[in-house]
Structure formats: structure tokens, C-alpha cells
Amino acid sequence: MTGPLVDRLLEECVHLRPLDDPELDALRRALLVEDVLGVRLTDEQIAHHVLTDPAALRRLSATRHPRV
Amino acid sequence: MDTQVTTTLRAFIEESYLFGDSSRMPADDESLLETGIIDSTGVLELIEFLEEEFGFSVEDTETVPENLGSISGLTRYVSSKRAQGAA
């Protein structure tokens, strides 16, 4: 169920506007991932390599917290 | 508590945010945000006032509710900044 959504989300991320600041880029991806997948990230997970990794995102979705 | 600083602050709040309506002056410990006295751009006005009136620089890290959020907080903050400056 969430697998296809993770894939769609990552595909759609290609269209994000360019952003120079890597910290801000990670932050906006974190917001996006939390919002679309309904998950909650730790500070450690707010990192580019986690937020662009399909396997990591699928694992996160599997242990979804109730939405804020 | 530095009463002179507090008086100056209250005068600024009355003129700039209350437009002369002193009846709405918040108590010293009341949150300026929660009482609707200050909004986000009001904070910038406040910072500008502090820097001009008291002659110090407000650092980004110092723009926290403890320092800027109430009259008593502001008084403590201003007093400590001036003490730093005098040292």
C-alpha cells in the first residue's frame, strides 16, 4: 500500500525547485515525507541520504505513528 | 528589577502598540504575544527599539521568549546586556 506511494513520492521529488542550502533541503524533504507518508522523523533521520532512500522510507512507513 | 528600564519599556509599549490606551498595559509577567500586544513584525520593532534606545546589539540567539516575551523578561534582559557592556 505504501510502497507505491513511496515510489511516487520519490519520483515526484525530481520536480522540487532547486535549493542551495543542504540543511534547508533536508528539512523541506523531511516535512514532505512526514506529511505525505504520515510518519514522524527523528533528528537523525532528517538527512538527505535517508529521505531519498526508498528502502528507508518504506521501513518508516511500516512503523507509522498516528498523524499529528 | 531596574525600574527605570521598566518605565522606559512601558512607555514604548504604550506608544507603539497601545496607541495611548494605557488601560490595556499588560502585567509585568504577562506574555506580550499571548495578550496580542505584539505580533511577529512587532518583535522586529521591539528589537529595533532596544538597540536604538539602549545601545546594544540583539543577537539572533537572544531572540527567545524568555528575553523578549514579557516586560519583566525584557527588563532582566536589558539589565544584563547593559551590565555586560559596562564590564
Place this chain on the structure above:
Amino acid sequence: MCGICGVVSLGQPPELGVVEDMIGALTHRGPDGSGYLRDHGAILGHTRLSLIDYVGGAQPLGNEDGTVWVTFNGEIFNYIELRDELLARGHRFSTRSDTEVIVHAWEEWGQDCFSRFNGQWALGIWDRRNRQLILSRDRLGVRPLYYHLRPDGIVFASEVKALFADPGVPRALDPVGLGQVFSLWSTVAPRTPFEGIQQLEPGHVAVFDAGGFRSEPYWAIGFPPRGGEPSQDLRENSERLRELLVRATRLRFERSDFPVGAYLSGGLDSSVTAAAIRHFTDADLDTFSLRFTDDEFDEGVHQRRMVEQLGTNHHDVEVSHSDIAEVFPEVVWHAEAPLLRTAPAPLFLLSKLVRGSGYKVVVTGEGADEVLGGYDIFREAKVREFWARGPDSGLRNRATELLYPWLSRNPGKAPAFARSFFGADFDPADPGMSHRTRWNSTAALRTLLSPGVQEAIGSGRQADPASLLPADSREWDSLGRAQWLEMTTLLPGYILASQGDRMLMANSVEGRFPFLDRDVVEFANALPARHKLFGLEEKFLLRHAFADLVPDEIRNRAKQPYRAPDAASFFADGDPPDWLSEVLSPSALLASGLFDARQVEGLVAKARNRSRAFGNTDNMRIVGVVSTQLLHHQFIAGTGPRAQRRRPPEPVHAIDLVAQAQEDK
């Protein structure tokens, strides 16, 4: 575009002279001619801005046997398709106008006819068969419709100034209405700023007859449950959106007997509509833009870029502080509401330019932000939710920088405080959480009101717009709830009214809004939320769908909300204009009794010193006080040249069934 008015009376016959005065008051909405229908117990009036079937489309207009009549302000863009259907069902048409479709559609479908209309309208139908007045308004409130109910009758009109042409209509401001404006930015229909005057809610049809007045919706704004949106594929949705928007734009551009221009703001939405016209029709295009002498507000560079790209005939008008100050009283006269921003004033000057260039109609980008997720208020809500998910995460503070890369007086400069400010009103269980901060911070304006007014507001029932959200809204994405609130408050109450219809009609220009097309709206509402707001990337699908037609420079621009200099317009360049000093004088304040004179004095003193540096709330304070005082002066005290009586514009198309009946005897 036009003006409508009318009276229905169950007792004393309505007076034609009064209706003629009402018609005269609507001349600006229809300078090309006027008309009335007089029946026993009812008179309909109309002023005409002629756009489709100049010869045949005079109003009020009737059906084959004169039993159903309509006075109509607006356009039904799918009128050709509806006409074909009605012809097939046996109706006989005698004109080519879209107006005539309405009477036959009413005959055929009754109240169900309105859901078949794709357009923008305010109309009154007089059905002689059962002696009913039917009032209807388009889905989102593009066209205005006000009324005043009496024990034995009703009087209605496109604008309040026409209602006030009837000496029997009471003139007073409504404190509860003012309280709404000084929180929600406008009243929420059916309420208006005037006591005893109501407005028909968007998407509603009302009936008045011997049984009284009743109103019900024929359409509602709705969204699918989160995760249950029918189409998840970006490319498919992008193609479909493009198809629908191009169709909507073409309908609005082509269905007119007179040439249609386009507004070009330099932003994404109007760039899309202008590009759609250029690429999908054969026409030359005249575009119209606003420039500002004040650099902070000017978008000329981006407008130029689009003009070059599209090769349009371009016109622009440069607006200075004093231009805004000079026209502001006339702007309030047309807006008929307190304003919290001067932004309508440059739009008044823009429509004047359009008229002066020989155009009567323009296509504009209004509605895209509401319908496709463009506003900062939607992004702020997502940031609040983000913070609430990590309350102890200092890493998340910088999200304010994602929100406001462009604003020079930037709350992000005080990041920790900004977070505590923006996060302050956030209650995750509050369905109105997206708008609570705006409503609460605007409500700071209420402290300027006099004690008497504040008391009247306090004791009146304060409607929380969020309490009107439908029950199934709990299942929507939070973006849907935010959109619903915006589409039921700011859009009809301010954007389409004070900035839209009123500023265009002030110069007899009709606005047409492809983004508010019925099919575009229904498609957009069914989209996955992320295709509207992708994280914090606003109007994601729109930008994707028109990537080939709108240059990256415009597509990738950070959202710059349309704004004009506010307090600075009145105070930054020396003394404020004379009219402002008069309207804020102690005697004027005493006469209206609306504001605390001492605070107004303090506010003005602050403005004289620092209007250029004014923050959001102080700007709203100044504009709010000034515009409300003007409103009182112009409508309640009723003085000034604008309040004078005018004759109905010639030629007058008069249908007098009462006189005919007497002749037939």
C-alpha cells in the same frame, strides 16, 4: 457584465420610480443601456454591459410566453451546449444570448438548472406562474447579490448603493459585521457590514414568495478522504489539468462579441492564462499590468519576461503612493466594505487602463491560489504541523526560512521567537488551525473600536467559520480544510469582491476567471493534496502542467502575494491628503462613534513617523480605520457627489405588463 435589481411586494405595489433610482445607481456596472420589467407585485431592473448578442440580449428577458423573466449579471460559458440541449427538448429561442438559456433552463429543470451552469452569475428570476422570485449566485461568489427583507416583500441588487436608493431601506453599519471584518478580513455571507442587508451565499438559490424567504445550496465545496483521491499519477493529473484549464480559458476568451484582454501580474497564474490564450487561440492578445514606483512591490521585470515570451500588445500603469491615496475614497465607495489593505486601489487604476484602451473584458488568474494550493497560509499550516511533530527538535526551527525567502521585514530574522509565534495558536485538534493565527492577529484591530461597538460585538453571536466545516472534513487532508476555509471566507468576501468584481465594475470592465471554472474546481478538489502543496512547494501540479509555456524564471519564483503600499500610501510622502485628515478628525470620529479617538490619534502619530516600516498589523489598523470612516461618511452619513441620484442609462428597454394589462381591458 451588468447590474441587477428588483423589488417584490406582497402588499403595496412596488414603485417604479424607486427601481429607476436603483437602476441609475448601477450605471457603472452597465453603461450600455438599461431595462425594467414591471408586473403586479414585482419589478425587475437591469443595467447592461453588452458582451454577447448586443442586439438580441436586452434585459430583463422572458421565455416564449412571458411567464418567466430574468435579470442577470454574469456569463454562462457553456450556454451554447445548454442551448442545444434545450432546443432538443423543444424550447424556442429568439436570441443568441446566454441570458435566454436561463429562462428556458428554469422552465426545464427548476432549481436543478443551476448545477448545470458553468459560469459566474447573480440573477433574479420572476416566475409569474407561481409568483415566485428566485435568486441565485454562482458557486464561489464571483458576482455579488444583496437583499433586504421586509415583512411583506424583498428588495435586491448587485450593490448596496442601489439598495440605498430605496429610502425605505435602513442605513446603519452592523457592529457584528465590523467585528467579522476585523478578524476574518470580511463578513461571511449572508452577513454584510450593513445592518439589515444580507448577501446571498455563493452556491445558493433562494426563493421568495407568499410563504416567505428560504435559501439552500445547489453545490458544496468538498474533498475526498485523505489517501482516497481517485487519481494519484502526476503525469495524468498534469495532462488533465492542462486540458481543463486551456478549455476554461478558451471559453472565457472566445465567447464574447467584443475583444477580451488579459491581466499579467508577473506571477504564475496570469502567466498560465495568458500563455493558454496565445498558444491555443489564433488571436492577438492585449495584456495589462500594474507597476509600482515603490520597488518593494513592483513586479515589472517578470511581467516583461512574459510579454517577450508571448509577444503580446502590452499596456501598463505605474502606481505611486499618492495615486493610491487619491483614489482610495472612490475605491471604498465601490468596495462597500471596510478594507484592511490598499491593494484594491491599484486594481481600480488597472481596470481604468483597460477601459481607456477600449476593452470591456479581461481574463485574470484569480482563484488559482485557493483552488490549486498557492497561499502562504497553507504552507504555514504545514510548518506548524511539522513543528508539532518534533516539539523538542531545534533542527526544525529553520523551517521559517523555507516559508519566507522574499519578505524584507522578515520574522525569520528572529528565528526562535518566530517559531514560538507561529506555533503559538496551534492546536492539532482545531479544524481551523490553518487560519487561527490570521484571525487572532487580525482581531487585534478590535481594540481600536469604541467601547459601544465592542460591547455590541461581544454580545452578538460570533460565528467561527471553522464550525461550519462539513462533518466529513475530518477525513480530508488538512490542506483541504484550509482550502475550504479560504474558499468560503477570503475568496468571496475580499478577493473576488473588493479586489475583483468591484474594482473591475467600477470602470465597467468584466473579469473572467478560468481557475474558477466549474470543471477545473471539481477536478482540483479531487486531487491528492501533495499535487497542490508538495511539502512547501505551492501549486505543484500547475507549475508542472505548464512547464513548457511558462519560463522557469516565473515558475520557480517564490510566491509574491499581490500587495500594495498600505500606510505608506497615505503618510510616507509628507502630509496625508485632506480627505484623510477630515475623515479621521475628532468630529468625524465622534459622528461615526466607531473608534476610540485617542487611539486613532496615537496610531496616526506613529504613522506620520514610521509608516514605511509599519508591520502587518499596523498597516491593517490604518487602512481599517480609514476605510471604515470613509464607509460611514459615504453610506451612512450619505454625503458627497457619489451619493446623488442618476437616471437609468439609455437606451431603456421597458416592459410594463401592468400597463399592458390595463390597455388590454
